[in-house]
Amino acid sequence: MARSLVPGSGEFENWKPAPKMAASYENESENRFNGNSFSIPFQEIPRFPKSDKRVNELISCKEPVIVTGSDLVGSASHWSLDYLAENIGDGTFNVYKSASRKFKYYSDKKMQAVHEFAPPTQLLEMRFQEFMKLIRSKTNTNSESEQQQGNSWGQLTSNLLLVGMPGNVTPVHYDEQENLFAQIRGSKRFLLFHPDQFENLYPYPVHHPHDRQSQVDLENPDYEQFPNVRNLHGYEGVVGPGDVLYIPMYWWHQVESCPDSEENISVNFWYMAGSVEKIEHPLSAQQKVAMSRNIEKMCLEALGDPSEVAPFMKMLVLGRYT
Numbered sequence: 001m002a003r004s005l006v007p008g009s010g011e012f013e014n015w016k017p018a019p020k021m022a023a024s025y026e027n028e029s030e031n032r033f034n035g036n037s038f039s040i041p042f043q044e045i046p047r048f049p050k051s052d053k054r055v056n057e058l059i060s061c062k063e064p065v066i067v068t069g070s071d072l073v074g075s076a077s078h079w080s081l082d083y084l085a086e087n088i089g090d091g092t093f094n095v096y097k098s099a100s101r102k103f104k105y106y107s108d109k110k111m112q113a114v115h116e117f118a119p120p121t122q123l124l125e126m127r128f129q130e131f132m133k134l135i136r137s138k139t140n141t142n143s144e145s146e147q148q149q150g151n152s153w154g155q156l157t158s159n160l161l162l163v164g165m166p167g168n169v170t171p172v173h174y175d176e177q178e179n180l181f182a183q184i185r186g187s188k189r190f191l192l193f194h195p196d197q198f199e200n201l202y203p204y205p206v207h208h209p210h211d212r213q214s215q216v217d218l219e220n221p222d223y224e225q226f227p228n229v230r231n232l233h234g235y236e237g238v239v240g241p242g243d244v245l246y247i248p249m250y251w252w253h254q255v256e257s258c259p260d261s262e263e264n265i266s267v268n269f270w271y272m273a274g275s276v277e278k279i280e281h282p283l284s285a286q287q288k289v290a291m292s293r294n295i296e297k298m299c300l301e302a303l304g305d306p307s308e309v310a311p312f313m314k315m316l317v318l319g320r321y322t
Helices: 053-060 081-087 108-113 128-138 143-150 195-201 227-231 285-303 306-317
Strands: 002-007 031-033 036-038 042-044 047-049 065-068 092-097 122-127 156-164 169-173 178-185 188-193 234-239 244-247 252-257 264-271
Touching (some): 047 053
Antiparallel strands (some): 031 036, 156 264
């Protein structure tokens, strides 16, 4: 299976629902999409039209929301594989190929830190026309700048045009930037988890190539190795053409392409976090995740050996803070 990542034209507390923002539900039974089943309780991601004031209220509170009727990618609503192949040019683009339908991110810069690490995907370069033939052989505005300014986000750092096959899965992970995810063609299911679910999702160490990824396979969790997965709960929602999903920084998310769509095209916009003028206590779950990453990086840099980090942290805490 393959997915194309095409550069765009620009620099292109406990888990709490928001009962005042939307009618919600909890689904304690198995949730199914792409044939995947989960026994995790999910609450529906709030969904509102762009003009609804609750959109800005949720974003300012760092809560996810699906925005309908947005013009963020309205000019791209006619994009299809054929259109892109005709207009995107003759350059080469990055294509990730997987032996399964899962595309788990890894950092090639950190591969040397983990012996015998095997990349889960293969990175290829090809022209878009070649990619279109491959994928078909395997399958038969201004709203963004308003949110950037209104919520004191930093600059737009990058955006990606994502073209993928139906049934593809990006396993659960978090990003260190604010994300506006706009769907153009097809639909995708998102599973979101608050940053306070950190201990339930067992992220890889920061030196690992899979940094920011969960070690847990949500489709087949190992409860013996990862017992806290039983405490996991989150949000669930499906975005379709024209929908824009706001994913707050440090929110965990798993993305699944609808198996019924021949083409699945999306664009996301990543923004740096805004500056914090004053630190207030208690710290938010997002701030604690950022702090834990900084502490872990500092220990790695000072000790010089990833194998020494765990014993050092245990020495620092066990018997003193426990």
